[in-house]
Amino acid sequence: MCAGWRLTPFLAHSAGMPSRLTIHLSQLDAAPLAAELGLDPSLPDVPTREPFTAYLPAFALFGWSRDLAPPLAAATYAHDFGTPPPAWCSRLDPVCLQPAGASLRLLSLDATPLTPTQARALFERVSCADIIQGVSWHMATPLRWYVLSNEAPMLETSPPDSLPGGRVADGQPSGPDAPRWQAWLNELQMLLFDAPPNLAREALDQAPANALWLWGSGVTPTLGPSPFSRVWTEQPLIGGLSRLAGVTPEPVPASGTQLLDALATEHGLLDLAVNTTADDLHERWLRPLRRALDGKQLASLHLHVTGPAGNAVFDVQRRGLLSRVLYGAWRTR
Incomplete structure (x- = not known):
């Protein structure tokens, strides 16, 4: 664990x-x-x-x-855990990415949320893989996950609900550290692709949590x-x-x-x-x-x-x- x-x-x-x-x-x-x-x-x-x-x-x-x-992310973390995050903090929420022609479309899981058991299994799978260097993982709810780091990366992100038509390409991370983080996110996506909870959800015609969305990052505001x-x-x-x-x-x-x-x-x-x-x-x-x-x-x-x-x-x-x-x-x- x-x-x-x-x-x-x-x-x-x-x-x-x-x-x-x-x-x-x-x-x-x-x-x-x-x-x-x-x-x-x-x-x-x-x-x-x-x-x-x-x-x-x-x-x-x-x-x-x-x-x-x-x-x-720092604000919602304070709500979820009762105390502000001690370091740089970002949301890393489970979402579903669906093919849409030659691109991908983000689908929120609010309509068919992960069960606590599904969320815990997926969270353990990605957080124990040690893919993102130098972060600690925290799950507040099945659909609100966080990563914390003592070093604040140079990133600009977009909320998942701000993408025009859900187009993933319009909300990819940008900034000097974006390529490294995008590579990590791609690795995490491969881990989630065939995770047993996702296979079980697909068998029930439910959207799988096959990706994590990085957004809302920053340090605790004063x-x-x-x-x-x-x-x-x-x-x-x-x-x-x-x-x-x-x-x-x-x-x-x-x-x-x-x-x-x-x-x-x-x-x-x-x-x-x-x-x-x-x-x-x-x-x-x-x-x-x-x-x-x-x-x-x-x-x-x-x-x-x-x-x-x-x-x-x-x-x-x-x-x-x-x-x-x-x-x-x-x-x-």
Whole structure:
């Protein structure tokens, strides 16, 4: 055996004073949401840097403003293991590479994830092979693997979800140390090709984990003290950033109503994953939070949206009585 981080609301409350709340949503188109809430559809774009567009808003919430690819692996490692990585860290996640004409297409395994037993067997196979020199291997979940090294290689990588059409050629590592790492990745791919768990998955018509994707590398970022006294999240990126900023994250409440009951703090952050229908999002979260804003239980409500059309930030304004009546009538039509 070998041994071996849109979508975010935050809030602020102090005794006798209403809270401030910012909601960051990912995988969402901002324009329909603005129309749903009766907001100005001309939303300002948040400056981003490809290919980590989807991840920069989360880092920005904790003060990251560098014009660099963010060290995402260090953040998610802190979430997964409860402590920041002691050295250079990179994600090395299992994926499936499929032939697509003369090229390869990356297929995520989220739809048919590895079982813990399959993941452990594959992890042991590659981590014990001693192919990548000078690294330690760590598996957090079946689909989140890491390598750590005391020497930081000169590499630029791409997230697996940033490849246009999943084209592998558009996301290969680059930089002075890329050829050496690409050779190692090729060797690991050969090890995975005929691994028993993959053969068993193929027999069940499931995608094999026949490659590892290197991405998010870097050293632990230096963040200032957290601007939030409490953080609610179930996402590894926000959870890791929170830990790096000195705050232990908590589970997400079930709804906006329960969130309002928990706002007895000076400042809080809620990381809200968009994994439900638009109506459910509105009814469970946006409607009670907007009522709280109208009733002055919230001092301000801001939305940070990350989606395929880009990133946007806008304010939700407190409505007068007539606006609330008209909006309620429109919602019930």
